[in-house]
Amino acid sequence: xxxxxxxxxxxxxxxxxxxxxxxxxxxxxxxxxxxxxxxxxxxxxxxxxxxxxxxxxxxxxxxxxxxxxxxxxxxxxxxxxxxxxxxxxxxxxxxxxxxxxxxxxxxxxxxxxxxxxxxxxxxxxxxxxxxxxxxxxxxxxxxxxxxxxxxxxxxxxxxxxxxxxxxxxxxxxxxxxxxxxxxxxxxxxxxxxxxxxxxxxxxxxxxxxxxxxxxxxxxxxxxxxxxxxxxxxxxxxxxxxxxxxxxxxxxxxxxxxxxxxxxxxxxxxxxxxxxxxxxxxxxxxxxxxxxxxxxxxxxxxxxxxxxxxxxxxxxxxxxxxxxxxxxxxxxxxxxxxxxxxxxxxxxxxxxxxxxxxxxxxxxxxxxxxxxxxxxxxxxxxxxxxxxxxxxxxxxxxxxxxxxxxxxxxxxxxxxxxxxxxxxxxxxxxxxxxxxxxxxxxxxxxxxxxxxxxxxxxxxxxxxxxxxxxxxxxxxxxxxxxxxxxxxxxxxxxxxxxxxxxxxx
Numbered sequence: 001x002x003x004x005x006x007x008x009x010x011x012x013x014x015x016x017x018x019x020x021x022x023x024x025x026x027x028x029x030x031x032x033x034x035x036x037x038x039x040x041x042x043x044x045x046x047x048x049x050x051x052x053x054x055x056x057x058x059x060x061x062x063x064x065x066x067x068x069x070x071x072x073x074x075x076x077x078x079x080x081x082x083x084x085x086x087x088x089x090x091x092x093x094x095x096x097x098x099x100x101x102x103x104x105x106x107x108x109x110x111x112x113x114x115x116x117x118x119x120x121x122x123x124x125x126x127x128x129x130x131x132x133x134x135x136x137x138x139x140x141x142x143x144x145x146x147x148x149x150x151x152x153x154x155x156x157x158x159x160x161x162x163x164x165x166x167x168x169x170x171x172x173x174x175x176x177x178x179x180x181x182x183x184x185x186x187x188x189x190x191x192x193x194x195x196x197x198x199x200x201x202x203x204x205x206x207x208x209x210x211x212x213x214x215x216x217x218x219x220x221x222x223x224x225x226x227x228x229x230x231x232x233x234x235x236x237x238x239x240x241x242x243x244x245x246x247x248x249x250x251x252x253x254x255x256x257x258x259x260x261x262x263x264x265x266x267x268x269x270x271x272x273x274x275x276x277x278x279x280x281x282x283x284x285x286x287x288x289x290x291x292x293x294x295x296x297x298x299x300x301x302x303x304x305x306x307x308x309x310x311x312x313x314x315x316x317x318x319x320x321x322x323x324x325x326x327x328x329x330x331x332x333x334x335x336x337x338x339x340x341x342x343x344x345x346x347x348x349x350x351x352x353x354x355x356x357x358x359x360x361x362x363x364x365x366x367x368x369x370x371x372x373x374x375x376x377x378x379x380x381x382x383x384x385x386x387x388x389x390x391x392x393x394x395x396x397x398x399x400x401x402x403x404x405x406x407x408x409x410x411x412x413x414x415x416x417x418x419x420x421x422x423x424x425x426x427x428x429x430x431x432x433x434x435x436x437x438x439x440x441x442x443x444x445x446x447x448x449x450x451x452x453x454x455x456x457x458x459x460x461x462x463x464x465x466x467x468x469x470x471x472x473x474x475x476x477x478x479x480x481x482x483x484x485x486x487x488x489x490x491x492x493x494x495x496x497x498x499x500x501x502x503x504x
Contacts, residue, residue: 033383035080037071038062046073055362055485056409059083059396069382069390080388082376083396085403085430090377091367091392092437097374098367098390100439101126111213112279113229118272124264129256129276136252137442145250145446146453148188150338153454154331156180157461161502168501170467173300174492176500177464178293181454185284190277191249194239199281202228202235207286211487232281236274253277288447290489291433294360295353295455297479297496298411300466306459308413309349313459316344329460341453349459351416353451357433357489358398359411364486365392365435394432395485403429463501470497 040046051058051074059081062070068084082088091098108114108125118125135141160180163169169176179200186196209225219226239245246254260268260276268276299306320340321327329337369388376382384390401408404415415421421429434441434448441447458464480490 033381035069035071035382036066037073037078038066040073044076046075048074052483055482056395056399059393060399063396069376069379079391081391081393083393085397085400086378087376088365088392088394088397088432088436089430090379091390092365094377095438097369097371099370100365100367100437102368103366103389104130104439107214108279110216111210112275112282113233114275114279115272118268118276122264122266124260125276128259128263132255132259133252133280133442136255137446139445141251142445142449145188145252146449147334147338148248148250149184149446149450150341150453150457151334152187152192153181153184153457154334154337156184157457158331161461164500164502168499170469170497170499173293173297173464173496173498176498177296177458178289181292182285182289184454185288185450186281187248189250189284190239190253190281191245191247193242193245193247195235199232199235202231203281203285206232207282210282210286211484214487229278232278233271233274236277236281237270240273240277241270253280256280283441284443284447287441287488288443288450290491291353291357291360291447292451292454293492294356294489295451296458296464297492298356298359299352299413300464300496300498301479302411302413305465309352309455309459310463312346312348313344313456316340316346317460320344341456344456346452346456347417348414349456350452352413353448353455354416354421354431354433355411355413357448357451358404358415358431359409360480360490361398361433361488362395362482362485362490363432363435363488365394365432365437365439366390367392391486392436393486394435397430397432461503463503465499467497467499 038047047058051072062072062081063083068087069080069082071078071080082091105119105126108119109116157180160176182200182203183196186194186199190196205228206225209222209228212222212225213229240257246257256276257273260273296306299309302308317329317340320329327336327340329340331337367390369384369386369390372385374384374388376384397403399408421431434444479492481493482490484490
């Protein structure tokens with residue numbers, strides 16, 4: 001993997017440009033109605049260095065100087081970024097002129113190694129598989145997946161509890177929390193027989209290389225990532241051939257496999273199917289598991305740590321026991337545990353989940369213009385041509401002080417309590433942690449509710465605090481590895497050492 005952080009940032013920010021290689025900018029003539037280009041000194045390199053040092057500062061300063069829409073030259077690619085809530089919303093609303101499909105298909109091959117024969121030469125993916133995801137991940141279909149997540153998380157936490165043989169366990173938050181949630185998500189979606197423990201390490205490696213795959217990096221730089229991806233694909237190929245694998249798997253997976261094998265003509269090969277399943281595997285674990293991780297990590301770096309959340313969950317538990325003296329929330333009675341998790345009043349935990357996703361997410365919503373002479377509603381000064389690609393930089397909206405206040409860049413766990421999620425005019429503040437428009441994450445309902453319920457499970461069972469024997473990770477935005485901008489939930493800059501003890 002490349003050692004330079006700025007190199008990874010450049011890889012990430014040029015990924016969108018790589019998507020449109022062959023039809024973006026190669027045919028452009030001088031056009032006075034095109035967005036301004038952020039000035040740079042060195043040809044080809046452009047703004048790559050300043051962008052790589054601090055992406056948040058770069059986009060904030062560029063927006064202040066050049067407006068909501070501007071073009072950036074970086075490492076040989078020119079990309080047009082859209083950074084305001086109004087402009088991004090206008091693009092989302094005009095899905096006929098600004099289209100997501102070309103990017104989704106291209107990334108299917110680049111990131112997940114799906115054969116072009118099933119992506120471009122067969123309409124099953126576009127006409128059946130994509131709509132299937134939207135339908136089966138709708139709110140009405142999510143409860144069985146959430147119930148399964150709670151069941152598997154409770155079982156895994158019992159195993160974790162057994163590892164605490166003394167007063168407390170010294171470990172990392174990644175090993176104790178992220179890995180546990182990774183395994184619970186995997187079991188709830190792909191079935192309890194899926195070897196999640198075995199898949200964890202290759203998944204982490206593949207996830208590290210996702211920005212490079214998206215950017216079309218040379219094979220020399222992604223060999224380790226290719227090996228990890230192939231290992232995951234082979235695991236799924238073997239798993240889907242195991243009798244009974246579908247027992248306990250979510251309907252989204254069983255329906256996808258059944259359709260690809262029995263409805264698609266020609267049917268997917270086992271390898272084709274494994275590449276498609278691996279894309280869902282990454283979509284779930286590449287974002288939801290890290291989103292949950294930040295709910296704990298960001299709170300640990302608050303002055304009182306997790307104490308405010310413990311106080312809330314303890315009050316909710318005490319109220320539950322008062323009304324139901326014989327209640328059992330140990331996990332032995334999953335029905336009752338699920339009822340408590342779903343019905344207890346936990347507003348601060350809910351707000352913490354939303355705020356954690358707000359500050360830790362960095363997604364690029366990429367749209368291709370499909371006709372000439374297109375303008376963004378509200379921005380008539382700019383005109384775009386067929387083949388142009390626009391990158392909706394959603395993180396800029398979350399850091400917009402006009403929307404979220406002067407402390408927009410600060411993690412504030414109670415931000416979404418009461419009226420914190422609405423503007424002075426009464427409308428909801430834009431929240432784009434899951435993207436928006438037709439490319440909005442289809443698994444957002446499962447992810448948001450799942451994060452809240454599993455976080456509550458951890459709070460019920462474990463006392464977690466930073467380990468004072470180790471240097472604590474930096475607080476605030478310094479916790480985030482900003483080199484992964486545009487790829488979803490950010491990763492931590494380094495492991496977080498914690499002390500864990502059982503709660504009574």
